Amino acid sequence: GENMCENMQLYPRQDFLTGDQLLFEYKPEVIAEALNQLVPQKANLVLLSGANEGRCDLKEKWFGTQYSIEDIENSWTELWKSNFDLNPDLHLPAENKYIATDFTLKAFDCPETEYPAKIVNTAQGCLWYKKDNKFKIPKAYIRFHLISPLIQKSAANVVLFDIFVNILTHNLAEPAYEADVAQLEYKLVAGEHGLIIRVKGFNHKLPLLFQLIIHYLTEFSSTPAVFTMITEQLKKSYFNILIKPETFAKDVRL
Incomplete structure (x- = not known):
């Protein structure tokens, strides 16, 4: 419902259901235009951290959340625009070996049965x-x-x-x-x-x-750490099961 309401503000009637999911026309110029907007001058960094408590001087009006706004240092943008060495740890993920590429159906050479x-x-x-x-x-x-x-x-x-x-x-x-x-x-x-x-x-x-x-x-x-974590989780799970009224009533009846 929420997505539908948003789509009604952005797409024509025939695209209300699929407007944000299915792209029927390939327009490389639109893709290129979007990529050309990804420049250092338009970068926007968002930092979410509890470590900044008490250092934010602004407050948003809906939930009263503290925040602050700072300009990105010029030295950063100049570095981003230069031909600097890339961090080798930042790279595209390796090919996903689990993605199927063969969708052909198996030959129907087995007799049809109602049950396995x-x-x-x-x-x-x-x-x-x-x-x-x-x-x-x-x-x-x-x-x-x-x-x-x-x-x-x-x-x-x-x-x-x-x-x-x-x-x-x-x-x-x-x-x-x-x-x-x-x-x-x-x-x-x-x-x-x-x-x-x-x-x-x-x-x-x-x-x-x-x-x-x-x-x-x-x-x-x-590892000892994983074993401890799992056993603690199971203790809580067992306890929650035992205190359920229906479980307690069943145990008393038995």
């Missing part, structure tokens, strides 16, 4: 598969359940497993960021009987994300 069909059945595990013959999009959904009888052996094992899954999720946050940008999704769940791994997205690069998860699972590691 079991295609692997061994002592180590079972595998079910169902081909998408309805929506016909190049996406896949993978769900693995790694079952272990050790988890339910004791309450301590349940808690340790919970800690393990939370640390694993923490370890994956940074390396899996590019996959998230490429619209690949994953979720790790500490189930009652084992680890549940769910991944979905464009099937071209989905195996890379799954392999990343398996790598961090098999090469699991942690």
Whole structure:
């Protein structure tokens, strides 16, 4: 609703829904004009920091927030206009290996089934598969359940497993960021009987994300700082669950 109201002030009626998202005409001169405005003389720096408390002499009228305005030093703008050495730490990101480029559909060579069909059945595990013959999009959904009888052996094992899954999720946050940008999704769940791994997205690069998860699972590691952080978070989570009225009432009834 808010975006729609803003678009109504900026775009013609036919572009209310897509005006700020879809560009139907390629106009290189407009792009060049915008880039030409990015010059040192028009730079505007905004610094947000609690360290400046008491040093701001202005106050905005809506929320009473303190702020100050200063001119950029001439020596800075002169430096920016000169042919100075670039900081090697400032560069474009490397190519995202998780971005799909092959969107072709797999051959429809599997018989249509109402439910997933079991295609692997061994002592180590079972595998079910169902081909998408309805929506016909190049996406896949993978769900693995790694079952272990050790988890339910004791309450301590349940808690340790919970800690393990939370640390694993923490370890994956940074390396899996590019996959998230490429619209690949994953979720790790500490189930009652084992680890549940769910991944979905464009099937071209989905195996890379799954392999990343398996790598961090098999090469699991942690630090004392991370362990302490996760255990403190779990303590708060457990406490909040226990004080919920419905949880307490259920426990009393049992």
